[in-house]
Amino acid sequence: MDYSEKVMDHFAHPRNVGEIEDANGVGTVGNAKCGDIMKMYLKVDDSEIITDVKFKTFGCGAAIATSSMATEMIKGKSINDALGLTNKAVIEALGGLPAVKIHCSVLAEEAVKSAIADYYKRKGIENDLTREMDCNGCCGCEHDHHHHDTEEE
Amino acid sequence: MRRIYADNAATTAVSREVLDAMLPYFCESYGNPSSLHAVGREAKKALDAARATVAAALNCDANEIYFTSCGSESDNWAIRGGAHSKKGKKHIITTKIEHHAALHACKALEKEGYEVTYVGVDENGYVDPADVAAAMREDTALVSVMMANNEIGTIQPIKEIAEIAHNGGALMFTDAVQAVGNIPVDVKELGVDMLALSGHKIHAPKGIGALYCKKGVRPDVLIEGGGQERGRRGGTEALASIVGLAKAAEIANAELSEMDKVAALRDKLIDGILERIPYSRLNGGRSPRLPGNVNVAFEFIEGESLLLLLDMEGICASTGSACSSNSLEPSHVLLATGLPVEKAHGSLRLSISKDTTEEDVDYILEKLPPIVQRLREMSPLYEEVAKNSK
Numbered sequence: 210m211d212y213s214e215k216v217m218d219h220f221a222h223p224r225n226v227g228e229i230e231d232a233n234g235v236g237t238v239g240n241a242k243c244g245d246i247m248k249m250y251l252k253v254d255d256s257e258i259i260t261d262v263k264f265k266t267f268g269c270g271a272a273i274a275t276s277s278m279a280t281e282m283i284k285g286k287s288i289n290d291a292l293g294l295t296n297k298a299v300i301e302a303l304g305g306l307p308a309v310k311i312h313c314s315v316l317a318e319e320a321v322k323s324a325i326a327d328y329y330k331r332k333g334i335e336n337d338l339t340r341e342m343d344c345n346g347c348c349g350c351e352h353d354h355h356h357h358d359t360e361e362e
Numbered sequence: 363m364r365r366i367y368a369d370n371a372a373t374t375a376v377s378r379e380v381l382d383a384m385l386p387y388f389c390e391s392y393g394n395p396s397s398l399h400a401v402g403r404e405a406k407k408a409l410d411a412a413r414a415t416v417a418a419a420l421n422c423d424a425n426e427i428y429f430t431s432c433g434s435e436s437d438n439w440a441i442r443g444g445a446h447s448k449k450g451k452k453h454i455i456t457t458k459i460e461h462h463a464a465l466h467a468c469k470a471l472e473k474e475g476y477e478v479t480y481v482g483v484d485e486n487g488y489v490d491p492a493d494v495a496a497a498m499r500e501d502t503a504l505v506s507v508m509m510a511n512n513e514i515g516t517i518q519p520i521k522e523i524a525e526i527a528h529n530g531g532a533l534m535f536t537d538a539v540q541a542v543g544n545i546p547v548d549v550k551e552l553g554v555d556m557l558a559l560s561g562h563k564i565h566a567p568k569g570i571g572a573l574y575c576k577k578g579v580r581p582d583v584l585i586e587g588g589g590q591e592r593g594r595r596g597g598t599e600a601l602a603s604i605v606g607l608a609k610a611a612e613i614a615n616a617e618l619s620e621m622d623k624v625a626a627l628r629d630k631l632i633d634g635i636l637e638r639i640p641y642s643r644l645n646g647g648r649s650p651r652l653p654g655n656v657n658v659a660f661e662f663i664e665g666e667s668l669l670l671l672l673d674m675e676g677i678c679a680s681t682g683s684a685c686s687s688n689s690l691e692p693s694h695v696l697l698a699t700g701l702p703v704e705k706a707h708g709s710l711r712l713s714i715s716k717d718t719t720e721e722d723v724d725y726i727l728e729k730l731p732p733i734v735q736r737l738r739e740m741s742p743l744y745e746e747v748a749k750n751s752k
Contacts (some may be wrong), residue, residue, distance in 0.1 A: 244692070
């Protein structure tokens with residue numbers, strides 16, 4: 210796989226890996242059957258600034274690198290700014306992604322949105338983000354997408 | 363940095379002896395074996411000698427060996443040409459774990475109107491000859507079953523399956539690309555009609571293969587040309603590569619007993635991995651298995667990231683995960699053994715050779731467990747397991 214130096218850097222030295230015990234927004238997207246799952250933890254303060262963000266990812270090099278880059282891009286930003294994060298911006302920040310790995314960046318964008326949707330939900334704020342989180346064919350595969358579908362046996 | 367090549371099922375290094383045998387056929391004996399003059403006759407002599415050497419390695423006559431450009435060509439020729447040669451018969455039997463070259467040749471026949479039965483394998487990756495027998499029909503033209511699997515190393519009961527094919531009046535072909543050079547391959551003992559092999563899996567260069575066709579078995583010609591290979595396969599013979607293939611086959615046969623040492627290292631690797639790494643399982647049965655094949659599935663992680671981290675430690679391996687290829691589905695072979703899709707994503711293939719040392723195996727056993735653990739710590743699928751075990 211022809212990964213950029215930036216992708217390899219974020220894969221080999223991922224930023225913000227882990228969990229946040231007292232996170233107030235947690236989102237999981239992807240599917241083990243497709244080969245990638247991203248889980249994102251947010252700590253959002255009263256003025257809606259993301260003070261901390263962590264991730265855990267099951268997936269390929271690009272999945273780990275896009276997760277890492279996405280967390281870096283939203284850390285310290287407002288919820289609104291974070292909602293504006295696009296997969297394209299993640300790709301650009303990583304110096305490009307192989308065509309077959311574009312879906313990983315889509316997944317990273319969705320992971321951020323999913324965690325924010327959870328934050329809103331916990332706050333009791335009405336929002337149509339949750340509805341949008343029906344995985345938009347993130348990996349183009351034919352499996353049914355059940356988010357956080359890990360083990361079926 | 364230390365580099366350990368554990369991807370010999372993908373390709374092998376050309377051995378020094380093979381290269382030395384080939385060198386005179388580039389600038390000195392460069393003739394076209396079809397030419398009548400001295401330079402051509404010299405080339406023809408080398409071609410004949412190489413053919414006899416390959417034939418001896420497989421226990422057949424020289425005029426039963428046809429040189430091709432690669433294993434994939436041999437597979438395509440045997441399957442498509444073999445099916446076409448059985449006029450009026452429109453059914454093929456193969457398995458779900460064949461190499462893509464063989465599998466896609468069958469798919470091409472489906473487009474022509476052939477019906478193909480894809481026989482399954484058990485959880486250890488073995489074909490049951492009874493399943494082949496049950497699939498046989500009056501109009502079965504060809505049975506195509508690989509001798510040894512490239513991903514999980516399982517060796518199939520080709521002799522029994524060949525008998526079944528012949529009892530039903532069908533041709534028997536085996537793709538022996540992974541078998542030749544690693545286990546004894548005797549075409550008479552196996553009783554097959556056609557057998558494919560490839561140079562670059564046995565320390566000869568890429569771009570050379572061969573097809574054995576038993577006397578009287580004549581698959582329809584795939585590549586028309588100037589009458590080379592007794593009119594069965596056109597194209598000026600790649601003499602240097604053919605000489606290389608012959609040398610490699612000769613060495614492999616002479617050193618076949620060395621494979622016991624390779625098998626011992628394989629077992630050390632398998633046992634070492636399964637002992638050191640929880641939530642791992644061996645893909646493919648233990649026996650009969652190719653001496654150099656190790657294939658393990660690690661739960662909760664994905665194969666491509668595993669390969670990248672191993673590569674950073676100088677270990678070259680392979681995976682059945684979809685993420686390392688352009689396809690979205692993981693290995694069809696692993697899925698055929700019943701391995702769930704999510705576990706197939708976490709598979710690792712290490713294929714060692716006679717060049718692999720015990721130190722290499724120790725190095726892999728030292729580097730692999732922390733890499734798997736590192737990826738698991740990063741995996742949301744591992745969270746629950748980690749919490750429950752605390």
